[in-house]
Amino acid sequence: MLSKALLKLIKSLEIKKFRKEYELFVAEGGKTVCDLINLNIEVEHIIATKEWLNNHKEIKNLNISEVSEEELKRASFLRTPQGVLAVFKQPKYDIDTTIPERELCLALDNVQDPGNLGTIIRIADWFGIENIYCSQGCADIYNPKTIQATMGAIGRVKIHYINLFNFLNNLKEKVNIYGTFLNGENIYNKSLENRGIIVMGNEGNGISEECSKIINTRLFVPNYPAERNTSESLNVSVATAIICSEFRRRF
Amino acid sequence: MLSKALLKLIKSLEIKKFRKEYELFVAEGGKTVCDLINLNIEVEHIIATKEWLNNHKEIKNLNISEVSEEELKRASFLRTPQGVLAVFKQPKYDIDTTIPERELCLALDNVQDPGNLGTIIRIADWFGIENIYCSQGCADIYNPKTIQATMGAIGRVKIHYINLFNFLNNLKEKVNIYGTFLNGENIYNKSLENRGIIVMGNEGNGISEECSKIINTRLFVPNYPAERNTSESLNVSVATAIICSEFRRRF
Numbered sequence: 001m002l003s004k005a006l007l008k009l010i011k012s013l014e015i016k017k018f019r020k021e022y023e024l025f026v027a028e029g030g031k032t033v034c035d036l037i038n039l040n041i042e043v044e045h046i047i048a049t050k051e052w053l054n055n056h057k058e059i060k061n062l063n064i065s066e067v068s069e070e071e072l073k074r075a076s077f078l079r080t081p082q083g084v085l086a087v088f089k090q091p092k093y094d095i096d097t098t099i100p101e102r103e104l105c106l107a108l109d110n111v112q113d114p115g116n117l118g119t120i121i122r123i124a125d126w127f128g129i130e131n132i133y134c135s136q137g138c139a140d141i142y143n144p145k146t147i148q149a150t151m152g153a154i155g156r157v158k159i160h161y162i163n164l165f166n167f168l169n170n171l172k173e174k175v176n177i178y179g180t181f182l183n184g185e186n187i188y189n190k191s192l193e194n195r196g197i198i199v200m201g202n203e204g205n206g207i208s209e210e211c212s213k214i215i216n217t218r219l220f221v222p223n224y225p226a227e228r229n230t231s232e233s234l235n236v237s238v239a240t241a242i243i244c245s246e247f248r249r250r251f
Numbered sequence: 252m253l254s255k256a257l258l259k260l261i262k263s264l265e266i267k268k269f270r271k272e273y274e275l276f277v278a279e280g281g282k283t284v285c286d287l288i289n290l291n292i293e294v295e296h297i298i299a300t301k302e303w304l305n306n307h308k309e310i311k312n313l314n315i316s317e318v319s320e321e322e323l324k325r326a327s328f329l330r331t332p333q334g335v336l337a338v339f340k341q342p343k344y345d346i347d348t349t350i351p352e353r354e355l356c357l358a359l360d361n362v363q364d365p366g367n368l369g370t371i372i373r374i375a376d377w378f379g380i381e382n383i384y385c386s387q388g389c390a391d392i393y394n395p396k397t398i399q400a401t402m403g404a405i406g407r408v409k410i411h412y413i414n415l416f417n418f419l420n421n422l423k424e425k426v427n428i429y430g431t432f433l434n435g436e437n438i439y440n441k442s443l444e445n446r447g448i449i450v451m452g453n454e455g456n457g458i459s460e461e462c463s464k465i466i467n468t469r470l471f472v473p474n475y476p477a478e479r480n481t482s483e484s485l486n487v488s489v490a491t492a493i494i495c496s497e498f499r500r501r502f
Binding site for chain 1: 374407
C-alpha cells in the first residue's frame with residue numbers, strides 16, 4: 001500500500017526546492033533503480049508492483065512498499081510507469097578543482113534542458129569522464145527527466161555546481177580549456193590532450209561571452225561536405241558525444 | 252483571429268491517422284518554420300502573434316492568421332509556444348533504393364522515440380546523409396516532437412518508410428551494411444567506405460534478429476577505458492552521431 005505521506009513526499013520531489021530541502025531524488029524503472037542500488041546510492045523508499053518484486057527477489061532488507069499498478073501510476077512522473085519507483089538520498093562529495101590537471105573533465109555552461117543534461121552524464125560515463133562541472137544556470141541533475149536520461153550513470157559520474165567563470169579562470173594557466181565554436185579549428189586534425197576541460201554551451205546561445213574568453217583551444221566539428229548548406233548546429237548532447245569520442249579515440 | 256476550423260485541423264494533426272489522411276504536418280518556432288519555408292516546403296497556414304509577424308516581415312503572400320498569445324497557446328503542442336506555428340504539406344518523393352550504392356545512408360530499425368528520430372535527422376543533415384530508410388515500426392517523422400527535434404533539417408533529408416529486411420537483403424551483395432553490436436569491431440580502427448548503409452536499432456532491443464543477419468560489417472564504439480564498469484549502452488541518437496562523425500572524418 002502507498003501511504004498518503006509517501007505519495008506526498010514523492011510528488012514534492014518533482015520540484016527542485018523540495019529536492020534541495022530534503023536532499024532526496026526519485027528514480028524510476030528497473031534498470032536505473034537497480035543500478036543505483038548496486039552503486040550504493042542510499043535508498044529511502046522503494047515502491048513497486050507485486051509482479052516487479054517477484055522478478056527482483058534480490059532487492060531486500062530495504063524499505064519496500066508493494067503497491068498496485070494504479071497506486072504506482074499515481075506516484076509516477078512517467079506516462080507509462082515501469083513497475084518500480086524509488087526515493088534515493090542525494091550523494092554528497094567534495095569538490096576537487098584540481099582534477100582537470102590529471103583527468104579529462106566536462107564543464108557545462110547553462111545547459112538548461114534536463115534531458116540533455118542526463119544524456120551528457122550518460123555519455124560522460126561511457127567515455128570514462130568522471131567529473132562534470134556545471135554553472136549554476138544548468139538544469140538540476142536530480143530533475144526526474146535528467147535522472148531518467150542518465151540510465152543509472154548518475155551513480156558513476158560526479159556533478160559539481162560551481163561558479164564556472166571563476167573555476168575556469170583559475171585553471172586556464174594550468175590546463176587546456178577546450179570549447180566548440182563555429183569558427184574553431186577542425187577537431188579531427190587538432191592535437192588533443194588526455195586531461196583538461198571540455199566546455200559545452202547553452203542550447204540556444206552556446207558558450208557565454210564571459211567563459212568564451214577563457215577558452216584557449218577553440219574546436220569545431222566539421223559538417224560534411226564543408227560546402228553543403230546544412231543545419232546551423234548540432235544538439236549539445238550530440239556534440240558532446242562526438243567530441244568525447246574524438247578525445248578518447250586518440251588514447 | 253484563429254478560426255474554429257483551423258484550430259480543429261491543427262489539433263487533429265497531433266494524431267498520425269489524420270496527418271496521413273490530410274498529408275499535412277505542424278511545425279513550430281521561428282527557426283523551423285522559416286527554414287522549411289525557405290526550403291520550399293509548401294505552406295498551408297501560418298498562425299503567429301502580432302509581435303512575431305512584425306519581426307518577420309519577409310513572410311508574406313502566404314495564408315497567415317494573426318492570433319493572440321492566448322489563441323496560439325490553444326493551438327500549440329508546446330508548453331511554451333514560440334510565436335509562430337505553421338501547417339505544411341508533407342513533401343512527396345520517390346524511393347530510390349539504389350542510392351546506398353553511391354552514397355552513405357542511414358537505416359533505422361524500429362527507432363520508436365519521436366525525439367530520437369528527429370535528432371537523428373538533424374545529425375544526418377549535419378553529416379550530409381541525405382537519405383534515411385525507416386522500418387515501418389519507426390516513429391512517424393511528422394510527429395510534432397520529431398519535427399521539433401529536427402530544427403528544420405527535415406527539409407533537407409529524405410525519409411523513406413520501407414520493408415527494412417527486404418531492402419537490406421536486396422543490397423547485401425552490393426554494398427557494406429554496417430551495424431553496431433556490443434561484440435562488434437572497434438570502429439576507430441576499421442576501414443570504412445564512403446557509401447553503403449549504417450543500420451541503427453531500437454532503443455531497448457537494438458537491431459532486430461532478422462536484420463542482424465544481413466549486416467556484413469559489425470562495429471562497436473568502445474567505451475573508455477575498456478576495463479571500466481560503465482553504462483550498458485549509448486542512446487541511439489548519440490551512437491548515430493559518433494558513428495557518422497567517424498565515417499565522415501576519414502574523407
